[in-house]
Amino acid sequence: MTSTIGSATATKGAAPGPGAAARRRRRGRRFLTPPWWFAAPALAVYALVVLYPALAGMVYAFTDWNGLGERNFVGLDNFSRLFGDESARGSLLNTLLLTVAIVLVQNGIGLLLALGVHTRIKSRSVLRVVFFAPAVVSPVMVAFLWKYIYNPAPDAGLNGILGAVGLGGLRQDWLGDPGLALWSVAGMVIWQFAGYSMVIFLAGLEGVPAELHEAAMIDGAGRWQRFRHVTWPLLAPAVTINLMLSTIGGLKLFDQVYAATNGGPGYASETLSTVLYKQAFVFGNFGYSTAIALVLALFVAAVSMVQVYYLRGREVSG
Amino acid sequence: MTSSLRTASLSRRGFLGLGGGIAAMGALAACGGTSGSGGAGKLQLVGVADQQKAVEQLVNAYGKAEFEVSFAPTDQVQTSVRTRLGAGNAPDVHVVYPGNGSAMSMVQISAAGLLADLSDQPWVKRIPSTLKPAFQNDGKTYVYSAGSSVIGAVYNKKVFQDAGVEPPTTWSGFLDVCEKIKAEGTTPIALGAQTPWVTQLITYALVPSTVYAKNPRFDEQMKAGSASFADSGWAEALEMYLELQKRGFFNDNPNGTTFEQQTAMVATGKAAMAIQVSAVLPDFRKQAAAEDALGMFPVPGADDEKNCWIPAGVTVGLGVSARSKNLDEAKAFLAFLGEQKNMNAWAEAVACIPLTRDASSKVDPVLEPFLPFIDGGKAVPFMDQAWPNAEIQPAHFAAVQELLGGRTTIPEALAGLDEIYRKKS
Numbered sequence: 001m002t003s004t005i006g007s008a009t010a011t012k013g014a015a016p017g018p019g020a021a022a023r024r025r026r027r028g029r030r031f032l033t034p035p036w037w038f039a040a041p042a043l044a045v046y047a048l049v050v051l052y053p054a055l056a057g058m059v060y061a062f063t064d065w066n067g068l069g070e071r072n073f074v075g076l077d078n079f080s081r082l083f084g085d086e087s088a089r090g091s092l093l094n095t096l097l098l099t100v101a102i103v104l105v106q107n108g109i110g111l112l113l114a115l116g117v118h119t120r121i122k123s124r125s126v127l128r129v130v131f132f133a134p135a136v137v138s139p140v141m142v143a144f145l146w147k148y149i150y151n152p153a154p155d156a157g158l159n160g161i162l163g164a165v166g167l168g169g170l171r172q173d174w175l176g177d178p179g180l181a182l183w184s185v186a187g188m189v190i191w192q193f194a195g196y197s198m199v200i201f202l203a204g205l206e207g208v209p210a211e212l213h214e215a216a217m218i219d220g221a222g223r224w225q226r227f228r229h230v231t232w233p234l235l236a237p238a239v240t241i242n243l244m245l246s247t248i249g250g251l252k253l254f255d256q257v258y259a260a261t262n263g264g265p266g267y268a269s270e271t272l273s274t275v276l277y278k279q280a281f282v283f284g285n286f287g288y289s290t291a292i293a294l295v296l297a298l299f300v301a302a303v304s305m306v307q308v309y310y311l312r313g314r315e316v317s318g
Numbered sequence: 319m320t321s322s323l324r325t326a327s328l329s330r331r332g333f334l335g336l337g338g339g340i341a342a343m344g345a346l347a348a349c350g351g352t353s354g355s356g357g358a359g360k361l362q363l364v365g366v367a368d369q370q371k372a373v374e375q376l377v378n379a380y381g382k383a384e385f386e387v388s389f390a391p392t393d394q395v396q397t398s399v400r401t402r403l404g405a406g407n408a409p410d411v412h413v414v415y416p417g418n419g420s421a422m423s424m425v426q427i428s429a430a431g432l433l434a435d436l437s438d439q440p441w442v443k444r445i446p447s448t449l450k451p452a453f454q455n456d457g458k459t460y461v462y463s464a465g466s467s468v469i470g471a472v473y474n475k476k477v478f479q480d481a482g483v484e485p486p487t488t489w490s491g492f493l494d495v496c497e498k499i500k501a502e503g504t505t506p507i508a509l510g511a512q513t514p515w516v517t518q519l520i521t522y523a524l525v526p527s528t529v530y531a532k533n534p535r536f537d538e539q540m541k542a543g544s545a546s547f548a549d550s551g552w553a554e555a556l557e558m559y560l561e562l563q564k565r566g567f568f569n570d571n572p573n574g575t576t577f578e579q580q581t582a583m584v585a586t587g588k589a590a591m592a593i594q595v596s597a598v599l600p601d602f603r604k605q606a607a608a609e610d611a612l613g614m615f616p617v618p619g620a621d622d623e624k625n626c627w628i629p630a631g632v633t634v635g636l637g638v639s640a641r642s643k644n645l646d647e648a649k650a651f652l653a654f655l656g657e658q659k660n661m662n663a664w665a666e667a668v669a670c671i672p673l674t675r676d677a678s679s680k681v682d683p684v685l686e687p688f689l690p691f692i693d694g695g696k697a698v699p700f701m702d703q704a705w706p707n708a709e710i711q712p713a714h715f716a717a718v719q720e721l722l723g724g725r726t727t728i729p730e731a732l733a734g735l736d737e738i739y740r741k742k743s
Contacts, residue, residue, distance in 0.1 A: 177573070
């Protein structure tokens with residue numbers, strides 16, 4: 001993630017000066033900003049459904065409430081328990097591993113797909129739809145589907161395909177092997193959302209002016225150089241959005257894990273979200289699970305802020 | 319992405335003020351709202367999917383009250399009904415799991431004072447004494463249930479015939495049967511351990527013989543702290559469990575195999591049997607070639623037939639919310655369910671053995687081999703029904719998966735269960 005501003009500005013000239021920004025702001029004020037109270041109804045619903053319950057619920061993180069009886073304030077007990085809880089630590093590590101794998105691979109594949117369907121091949125509109133299709137299916141449905149694909153029997157699903165093409169030696173117990181279950185879940189999520197990343201990258205690619213490419217071609221830049229010095233720097237906003245969305249999604253991952261492995265075998269694929277779900281709704285430890293939720297929320301917020309700070313720094317205007 | 323925020327004329331302070339004002343309005347509105355269970359006269363009933371057939375049939379037969387009935391799958395009931403209980407607007411009649419050991423179990427909910435006392439209902443007198451712990455907390459009855467489900471081996475009769483074997487009555491006989499079936503090239507036991515609740519069934523099938531047949535007071539001693547999982551027949555039961563794996567009697571990769579795949583294997587004859595709870599017989603039958611293609615026998619957990627006991631868990635039932643506005647109507651409905659003929663109907667609908675039997679009781683013929691154990695006092699409730707908190711059962715699931723995957727040892731796994739058992743619940 002090194003800064004590529006240098007090479008981009010070479011093609012586009014210096015970033016617009018402060019005068020230009022002021023002009024844009026004035027223009028924007030006149031035409032683009034509706035009165036803010038237009039947003040009030042939506043904000044009201046948001047505040048009532050999301051903000052208020054979230055803030056009101058935070059109180060429980062400091063109690064020993066079990067979901068039924070009275071609640072007693074226990075100060076920071078839940079938090080000290082969380083940091084000493086081995087299973088919570090294991091699930092934090094799993095969450096981080098999953099997130100890193102999903103962010104890198106999903107966006108890598110998404111970018112390749114986007115570059116692929118951004119060309120002039122005949123079937124590009126069909127392919128775009130096909131690649132995006134999984135993203136509109138409910139994650140739980142996808143998990144159930146993949147449970148069939150991951151059937152460990154040698155003649156079923158993915159193992160059957162491997163056997164049919166002579167790769168029988170690669171057959172695995174996809175969801176039942178503790179060392180593999182987490183990666184199998186990651187594969188499922190990547191399959192579902194790579195098309196989603198593709199769409200965002202495509203939007204970014206559409207915004208890369210053709211004349212820049214022409215200019216670079218005239219200057220004798222090859223395919224790779226054009227991507228490296230023209231496309232990639234101008235894709236930065238799309239990269240920011242994709243990395244943010246997949247990071248937040250990865251850290252919060254619940255449905256797919258819960259439906260595919262329920263955190264198993266043993267605790268091998270437990271994530272922070274599955275732990276907090278189980279603590280609340282299976283064990284009845286609502287206070288403790290709220291504390292986990294609070295820590296998770298702060299963690300996601302912190303990671304996102306750091307990401308935005310670094311990624312925005314390398315964006316250039318096209 | 320954030321450029322739109324930069325040009326928006328709503329300042330941060332304005333936004334927060336607006337949000338705060340709206341949230342406050344929302345809070346006021348929430349306080350003003352009324353909540354509670356159904357209007358007078360209409361009884362709200364929330365059951366679990368397993369009960370649907372029985373409840374619908376009996377609600378229609380009752381006719382003395384109007385009902386608003388809904389059902390949800392097990393894990394959703396755990397979340398939705400418990401949330402309503404916590405919020406103080408529970409349905410008048412709702413699903414309750416007998417005994418203890420889960421977040422929706424009779425002991426946990428009655429301890430919070432949220433279940434109505436049913437002790438004065440006529441059917442309560444008929445509860446067999448061995449099963450009382452499942453119905454009663456501190457001597458008061460809080461849950462209605464129509465009978466017991468048993469755990470045993472659901473087997474494919476044709477596969478047994480082809481291998482020339484009969485249902486065994488001793489542990490060594492059981493191993494011989496598996497060996498013979500394996501020699502025929504068929505998987506002896508299908509195990510779908512990827513589905514968490516399936517993991518516990520083999521342990522539960524063996525523990526009555528390895529623990530309770532020798533020490534019927536094990537549960538009391540556990541509560542008193544004078545017994546432990548690690549130094550009991552639990553270790554033996556898990557050793558037997560793993561012996562089945564060592565001898566290659568399970569399908570490959572049980573940890574990657576689901577309950578659905580397990581049922582299909584037995585129903586289609588790819589495997590000879592599965593150790594399962596009788597309540598899922600309908601799932602097996604749906605896929606089998608014929609209605610009577612499957613049989614069921616108790617898993618003999620000991621070499622001496624006298625010491626072979628079985629698990630018979632009181633099946634999931636119903637309770638009445640202590641805060642119900644229609645308390646008397648709700649209790650009257652449960653008293654109606656307690657009449658012998660209705661118990662029979664319920665038991666028949668969910669393929670369980672009625673709590674008490676009379677001449678008109680129909681027991682699924684497949685369950686006949688289990689009746690001598692139940693009538694002879696050699697049946698014990700499912701182990702988790704006596705556990706003090708809801709965390710032990712999932713820990714047992716995980717322990718079995720880790721044992722099957724070779725990630726832990728039996729002493730280590732049981733030490734972990736002991737630790738969770740002693741946690742303050």
